[in-house]
Amino acid sequence: MHSIGYRANSLLTLAVTILAFLCIFASFSDTLSRPNPTVDIKVVSFDGFMKSKDGDDGVSMTLKVEANLSSLFTWNTKQVFAFVAAEYETPQNSVNQISVWDHIIESKKDADIQVTFRNKYPIFDQGSNLRGTEFNLTLHWHVMPKTGMMFTGLSIIPGHRFPDKYI
Numbered sequence: 001m002h003s004i005g006y007r008a009n010s011l012l013t014l015a016v017t018i019l020a021f022l023c024i025f026a027s028f029s030d031t032l033s034r035p036n037p038t039v040d041i042k043v044v045s046f047d048g049f050m051k052s053k054d055g056d057d058g059v060s061m062t063l064k065v066e067a068n069l070s071s072l073f074t075w076n077t078k079q080v081f082a083f084v085a086a087e088y089e090t091p092q093n094s095v096n097q098i099s100v101w102d103h104i105i106e107s108k109k110d111a112d113i114q115v116t117f118r119n120k121y122p123i124f125d126q127g128s129n130l131r132g133t134e135f136n137l138t139l140h141w142h143v144m145p146k147t148g149m150m151f152t153g154l155s156i157i158p159g160h161r162f163p164d165k166y167i
């Protein structure tokens with residue numbers, strides 16, 4: 001006959017083992033799913049473009065984002081942090097990234113994004129490099145699972161251009 005303490009102990013061991021397997025399975029099944037978000041980002045208008053007192057270019061623009069991120073959600077997804085950035089090259093830096101919008105998506109039903117907005121943070125370049133400069137609009141996502149590793153991804157919409165003149 002086993003003592004109660006021994007039984008309780010082996011039950012606990014079994015529970016911990018099952019839990020460990022569930023966690024491994026959860027993160028494994030995440031790596032198997034192939035998310036295929038659809039993303040489109042358009043510049044609706046440039047609303048302001050000027051040089052500040054310090055000589056830095058500042059721009060504000062209205063963007064329209066249409067994205068379906070629902071395929072990022074599995075039963076193991078806790079939440080998705082999404083942000084849109086304008087990315088461009090300057091002589092000083094090969095990549096300048098300025099976040100213009102961000103959002104935390106808590107559930108699959110909120111993952112269909114249709115928004116038009118003016119950039120939440122004004123874009124200020126460190127210098128006056130923006131006139132006529134090409135830029136990419138990029139949607140980044142950080143997927144936080146309930147268990148397992150966070151993973152990230154992005155979708156690049158290239159071929160945008162800042163105005164040639166201050167407005």
Ligand SMILES: *[C@@H]1O[C@H](CO)[C@@H](O)[C@H](O)[C@H]1NC(C)=O
Nearest residue numbers: 036037038068069070071112
């Ligand atoms: C979003 O994507 C999911 C899966 O890829 C699809 O089932 C769903 O119909 C899409 N939603 C919309 C509004 O297009």
Ligand SMILES: *[C@@H]1O[C@H](CO)[C@@H](O)[C@H](O)[C@H]1NC(C)=O
Nearest residue numbers: 087088089094095136156158
């Ligand atoms: C913009 O996107 C293009 C095509 O994906 C890429 O070649 C280029 O390096 C990107 N530019 C920046 C500044 O990220």
